[in-house]
Amino acid sequence: MKVSELAQAGGVTPETVRHYTREGLLHPQRDPQNGYQRYDNESLSRLCFIQCFRMLGFSLGEIKGLLGEAMQESVSCSKSQDILANQLPQVRLRIRELQALSARMDQAMQAWQASPGGVPTGHLVSHLLDDLSQPVIV
Incomplete structure (x- = not known):
């Protein structure tokens, strides 16, 4: 998916997708033919995760931490639990x-x-x- 396609699928603006990419929350691949950023279904899932937690009042830094822990299956999620408990x-x-x-x-x-x-x-x-x-x- 291109930036605009991901934005439309996720219900956000293309600038939001670009911002999350600059912040390291989304990780597109470069299309070798034209150099465009390409996003996959995992990116859409991450975008929906980010939007959900933004609506709950989490900062981008907290969301980045939650995503980082989620990607490390062997790591204890106690930090994530603390973040959620503090935000509740x-x-x-x-x-x-x-x-x-x-x-x-x-x-x-x-x-x-x-x-x-x-x-x-x-x-x-x-x-x-x-x-x-x-x-x-x-």
């Missing part, structure tokens, strides 16, 4: 924050539906968007 409270907090934000969005949608004709006025939209932009306290 932040993931759970983020979930609670997103649930609270989702509840605010539901309330905003209900308020919009309750407005005359189901169409909010500019003032109501501004007020509802202000409510949504307030810090989430969980």
Whole structure:
């Protein structure tokens, strides 16, 4: 796969693929005929792994460490376990924050539906968007 094909398959931009390659997270092969970087299905799996852990709030350095340990079957994964255990409270907090934000969005949608004709006025939209932009306290 070319950069653009991997990016499309992984749901990211080509620049994201290039960035992960520069960071050493993806390891393409060079096409001997044209010099283009070529990615295989293993690269797609790694890209999906990276994206999953990015969504969970892991840094690229932590992800690189996790990938490194995963590739060394004989190495104990205690470092990976520590990284996951340390991140778990932040993931759970983020979930609670997103649930609270989702509840605010539901309330905003209900308020919009309750407005005359189901169409909010500019003032109501501004007020509802202000409510949504307030810090989430969980």
